[in-house]
Amino acid sequence: MHVGRLVFSQVMDLLPLTHFRRCVARYPDRRPSRTFSSLDQFLCMAFAQLTCRDSLRDIESCLRAVPTKLYHLGIREVVSRTTLAYANEHRDWRICAEFAQVLIADARKWYANDAGVADLSQTMYALDSTTIDLCLELFPWAKF
Helix, strand or coil, X not given: CCCCCCHHHHHHHCCCHHHHHHHHHHCCCCCCCCCCCHHHHHHHHHHHHHCCCCCHHHHXXXXXXXXXXXXXXXXXXXXXXXXXXXXXXXXXXXXXXXXXXXXXXXXXXXXXXXXXXXXXXXXXXXXXXXCCCCCCCCCCCCCC
């Protein structure tokens, strides 16, 4: 059995979380949660994106499947669907937008001298390429 660190936690270690904490401090919650921090929310949503989760119920069931591994993912406790929904609805979206700008600025520095990468000084667009599942009985035109 492998006893090393989980891949997700290794990927999250590459992120400048000090900048994330600064973004959180810049946009404080009106009613801060004592147990579910903005970092926990970010980690849950990053996990959901990387593992192709489709809904809050799917995120919750996946995270609850092996609750002993949550600590190793960086998430402090089991996350309920209502807690995640409340956080997504009430936390300021500008935290993630500003953190994305920090990550883009880091990428510009890292790839400044790389000829194989497109010019990052130009406008960049991020496209979500997840597939939206549609019922073929209701939408016969939706073939993918």
